[in-house]
Amino acid sequence: MKAMYKGDERYSKVGVLMDLLGIKDVSTTRQEKNGTIVWRLPIKNNWKNGKLIEVASFASGYVRNQNSGYSNYQLNKRCEGEPEYFDSGRLDELGRPMYTKFNTRSCVLIPIEIDRLEYLISYCLKNYFIKRANEVADGKLIPKWRHEYDVKNAVIENTTPEVSITVNGERYNVI
Numbered sequence: 001m002k003a004m005y006k007g008d009e010r011y012s013k014v015g016v017l018m019d020l021l022g023i024k025d026v027s028t029t030r031q032e033k034n035g036t037i038v039w040r041l042p043i044k045n046n047w048k049n050g051k052l053i054e055v056a057s058f059a060s061g062y063v064r065n066q067n068s069g070y071s072n073y074q075l076n077k078r079c080e081g082e083p084e085y086f087d088s089g090r091l092d093e094l095g096r097p098m099y100t101k102f103n104t105r106s107c108v109l110i111p112i113e114i115d116r117l118e119y120l121i122s123y124c125l126k127n128y129f130i131k132r133a134n135e136v137a138d139g140k141l142i143p144k145w146r147h148e149y150d151v152k153n154a155v156i157e158n159t160t161p162e163v164s165i166t167v168n169g170e171r172y173n174v175i
Contacts, residue, residue, distance in 0.1 A: 008114070010114045010118070011114060011117075014114070014117045014118060014121060017121050018039070018121070021041075021042070021121075021124070021125070021129065022041075022042035023039050023040070023041055023042070023121075023124070024039065024040045025037065025038070025039055026038050026039065026040045026054070031056075034059065035058065035059025035113070036056055036057065036058050036059065037056065037057045037113075037117065038054055038055070038056045038066060039054065039055050039056070039120070039124075040052050040053070040054050041053040041054070041055065041124060041128055043128050043129070043132060045067045047067070051067065053065070053067055053128060054066040054067060055075065055120055055123075055124060057113065057116040057117055057120055059113070060109070061076075061109030061110050061111050061116070062074055062076060062107065062109065063075045063076055063110065063116055063119060063120050063123070074107045075120070075123050076107035076108055076109065076110065077107070077108045078105045078106070078107060078108070079105070079106060079107075079108050080103060080104075080105060081103070081104035081105060081106045082104070083101050083102065083103050083104070084101075084102045084104060085099040085100070085101055085102070086099060086100045086102060087099055087100075088100045
């Protein structure tokens, strides 16, 4: 584990979570100098020939997915921006110019590094570890309907339910 994850309580907590989840810090020296932190998750990307998923935290306040080369996307939360108005090039019946209203969405930047890292851990846990929990080790997805079908049609060997009762601290099995 890198030295940055030792010392400060919040950084060491992030380091412990990284160890538990199997996340590796793969930042290059140039990225570190620029304030960028890149993590490699132990989960394969479905779209890049089994390459492991990488996410990054940038000094600018953005948190991004780093997998797709030409289409890295922000993982920051989104907020509604101020509406913008553009001249539509048309006039109303009184000869006034008509405008088109355009609502924008922008990313909420996270300016403090430790806040970005904690957000990144929680995002990865929710969106990669939990949502993709039904993927097996080789990266193949088991669809939910397939899993439910297999469970429903599985042969159950012992159909007798086990019931136990605790009386005065002693446990008894009821048959």
